[in-house]
Amino acid sequence: MTWIDFLWPVVTGACLTLALINLRIAFVERPRAARLLFSLSAFWVAFLSVMELAGMRADSAARYEAVLGWGDLATWAAMSSLTAFIWVFFGTGTRWLALAGSASYGLGLLFYLGPDSGLLYLRITGVKTVETYGGAIFHVAEGVPNPWGALAYAGVLLMLAFAVDASIQLWRRGNGRRAAIIGGSLVFFILAAGVQSALIERGVIYSPYLISWFYLAILVTMGHELSKDVFAATELARQLRESQERMTLAAEAANLGIWMWNVDRDELWMSDRGLALFATEPGVIPSYSGLRERVHPEDRQRRDETIQRAVRARGMYELEYRIPLPDGTVRWLATRGRCFCEPDGGNPRLLGVSMDITPRKRAEAALRENEMELQRQRAELSHASRVSTLGQLASSLAHELNQPLGAILRNVEAAELFMQSESPDLDEIRAILTDVRKDDQRAGKVIDRMRGLLQRRSLELHPLSLSELAEEVAVFARVDAAARHAAIERDIPEGLPDVLGDRVHLQQVLLNLVLNAMDALDGNSDSSRTVSVRARLDGAGSVRMSVSDEGRGIHPEQLGRLFEPFFTTKPHGMGVGLAICRTIVEAHGGRIWAENNTGQGATFHVTLSAASPENIPSEL
Amino acid sequence: MNAPVVHVVDDDLSFRAALTRLLRASGFEVKAFATAEEFFKHLAPDTHGCAVVDLEMPGMNGLELQAALTQASNPIPLVFLTGHGNIPATVRAMRDGAEDFLEKRAPRETLLAAVGRALARDAEARAERDLKRKAEDRFNILTDREREVLGHVLKGRLNKQIAADLGIHERTVKLHRTGITTKLGVHSVAELARIILHGNTFPKGQ
Numbered sequence: 001m002t003w004i005d006f007l008w009p010v011v012t013g014a015c016l017t018l019a020l021i022n023l024r025i026a027f028v029e030r031p032r033a034a035r036l037l038f039s040l041s042a043f044w045v046a047f048l049s050v051m052e053l054a055g056m057r058a059d060s061a062a063r064y065e066a067v068l069g070w071g072d073l074a075t076w077a078a079m080s081s082l083t084a085f086i087w088v089f090f091g092t093g094t095r096w097l098a099l100a101g102s103a104s105y106g107l108g109l110l111f112y113l114g115p116d117s118g119l120l121y122l123r124i125t126g127v128k129t130v131e132t133y134g135g136a137i138f139h140v141a142e143g144v145p146n147p148w149g150a151l152a153y154a155g156v157l158l159m160l161a162f163a164v165d166a167s168i169q170l171w172r173r174g175n176g177r178r179a180a181i182i183g184g185s186l187v188f189f190i191l192a193a194g195v196q197s198a199l200i201e202r203g204v205i206y207s208p209y210l211i212s213w214f215y216l217a218i219l220v221t222m223g224h225e226l227s228k229d230v231f232a233a234t235e236l237a238r239q240l241r242e243s244q245e246r247m248t249l250a251a252e253a254a255n256l257g258i259w260m261w262n263v264d265r266d267e268l269w270m271s272d273r274g275l276a277l278f279a280t281e282p283g284v285i286p287s288y289s290g291l292r293e294r295v296h297p298e299d300r301q302r303r304d305e306t307i308q309r310a311v312r313a314r315g316m317y318e319l320e321y322r323i324p325l326p327d328g329t330v331r332w333l334a335t336r337g338r339c340f341c342e343p344d345g346g347n348p349r350l351l352g353v354s355m356d357i358t359p360r361k362r363a364e365a366a367l368r369e370n371e372m373e374l375q376r377q378r379a380e381l382s383h384a385s386r387v388s389t390l391g392q393l394a395s396s397l398a399h400e401l402n403q404p405l406g407a408i409l410r411n412v413e414a415a416e417l418f419m420q421s422e423s424p425d426l427d428e429i430r431a432i433l434t435d436v437r438k439d440d441q442r443a444g445k446v447i448d449r450m451r452g453l454l455q456r457r458s459l460e461l462h463p464l465s466l467s468e469l470a471e472e473v474a475v476f477a478r479v480d481a482a483a484r485h486a487a488i489e490r491d492i493p494e495g496l497p498d499v500l501g502d503r504v505h506l507q508q509v510l511l512n513l514v515l516n517a518m519d520a521l522d523g524n525s526d527s528s529r530t531v532s533v534r535a536r537l538d539g540a541g542s543v544r545m546s547v548s549d550e551g552r553g554i555h556p557e558q559l560g561r562l563f564e565p566f567f568t569t570k571p572h573g574m575g576v577g578l579a580i581c582r583t584i585v586e587a588h589g590g591r592i593w594a595e596n597n598t599g600q601g602a603t604f605h606v607t608l609s610a611a612s613p614e615n616i617p618s619e620l
Numbered sequence: 621m622n623a624p625v626v627h628v629v630d631d632d633l634s635f636r637a638a639l640t641r642l643l644r645a646s647g648f649e650v651k652a653f654a655t656a657e658e659f660f661k662h663l664a665p666d667t668h669g670c671a672v673v674d675l676e677m678p679g680m681n682g683l684e685l686q687a688a689l690t691q692a693s694n695p696i697p698l699v700f701l702t703g704h705g706n707i708p709a710t711v712r713a714m715r716d717g718a719e720d721f722l723e724k725r726a727p728r729e730t731l732l733a734a735v736g737r738a739l740a741r742d743a744e745a746r747a748e749r750d751l752k753r754k755a756e757d758r759f760n761i762l763t764d765r766e767r768e769v770l771g772h773v774l775k776g777r778l779n780k781q782i783a784a785d786l787g788i789h790e791r792t793v794k795l796h797r798t799g800i801t802t803k804l805g806v807h808s809v810a811e812l813a814r815i816i817l818h819g820n821t822f823p824k825g826q
Contacts, residue, residue, distance in 0.1 A: 398703075399703040402724050402725060403632050403634070403635055404634065405724075405725055406635055406638075406723075407724075408638070409725055410635070410638035410639050410641070410728075411638040411641065414638065414641040414642040417642070417645040435634060435638060438634065439634050442634070
């Protein structure tokens, strides 16, 4: 047992190991084909080293002959694999060189099928024992060389040429480092193996074939190169995992769902929180289309378009959309995404975060509802307050009248009952009739009293500025106007004299006219909902105030009846408004009437006396 | 027994007179008052009938009259009349037990029907009170001791137990029981229980 018997198996083992490792990696990492070829070459070199050892221990020509064929085959196979490896891995090189080289050598191998001893020797005559370092001995073949052995050398040379050419081209392409290391080592191998073999066969040197050793050298270099990618990949994977964990933590803390979508490969990754947001099964990451299914049907198209636009433009997007939940409620999500890609624009990937904004949406909806409710209440309030001032009047009127009217009714009913008897008590009936008359008079007095409330005596007359009056009334009516999308325009010239009047009563009149005008606008479109309040001089000592609307106008038949008590065109109107207005205006010594406009709508006119030094009450 | 009387309370002379006329013509006994105070002066424990009351009156108004009436010894049923609708008043009046709440100008049939119902209610309440009083009277005949024993009997205690509870002889217990059944004129505990339930009363002292 010498170091030879020890060392060659080690080489075999090393080659096998490296072959297996690269084979394993080939199935996981890219470039797959290159790694497979490299692994193949390592397998062949392992086999070659076994043949080398067998050759060195072959103690007869016959044995040596047997081994040599396999060894040569192994050499050819290994070199061809390596050539193919360069072809695939570098992607450069003049192809025909490689093909010719491999073909040449391969062709020569056919000699081993023939009666000769093979490609290198026509005939092996014997083996020679050589002693080398450490007292180790080994056998070498002796025989007649085969001139056709040149095929092998030619093949090797061609493959070498290919290797050199490919390396140079790769270097020129800019990948100098790879070219130098891998290309260089391969070139070295082919050269060294080729030269050594030639020298051994010519009998110039007596040494074992060291092809496998040379291969081992490059195996290590190559292996190191290739494994650098693996290490880099592992390191990257670790960093990526860490970074993912950090991101997930941050996202969980912020209650965000994070996700990544590789567009071309349609691969989607989503954090657990993201999955929960989309209400999918936990642990199962859906595809993009699966995710789309979870989105509310009405929002799907908008979402698709937004995302596609972002991908096309390689830009950002923001989206809000709904996810219907299994319990029937709806969850609002807000998503922000950004498209990343390679420098050349390829391999687009979408990354983003999603957030549950249902509480915010609900709050917004509640706010909107509240606002609408508020508006409605304001409108109701103004309506109610308007109705109550007039309504109070009307209701107290009704109450006062119900007494005498009730008494009349009861009396009449009693009389009917008396009349039913055989001989009615006529005295009783006479008494009833008298009472009925009295009650009727009483009722009449009630109405007179009501009217009397509005007589001149109860008015407080002061000089009033119509523009101030109009301003105050506009304030009263503002909420109503806002609720009904109506505008109140005022056109009162500055120099207009003050009128003599009772502020509260005139406010009531103007307010009533303005509100009536807004009622008239009810059916109009938003563009023609204006009430205009105008004031002008009307002859000497008089001022005319006019309130116009753009409504449907007043039916000519009704124009005359407008100011009658209890006449109304409104379904819930009491018909007292304009009657009261007329009473007030006439109590001021003025006039009130209505006209249809030449265009659209109607106008109500009120004339009042201008305040002059003569007619201002002396109490002031 | 007095005949039932409809008491009209309204400060408006004309309406009061007219309503009284109508009610009389319809066959009711009527007494009219201008104020709530006058009405209360007249009201007696044995007054039968009901009251038709105006809601709005000076001094004590209709609702105040109703409140005072519930405290009185003879809370006869009420029908309210009003000159105009007033929902909070309506609700209060009805919740506090008014028979009805009508407008002064309500149709005759409605008014008379309400009065009829009020009188019927009064008669019913009266009858019930009578029954109750009769039942109570019967128990008043018993002595204190007898009432005590009765209480225990009604609880279902055996004579032996009652004797132990009260610290007397069983013989004495039996004696008391005989006294009870004789005085009340009943023959069994079941009959006894029926009287009590019927009168919706329980002997005093229990």
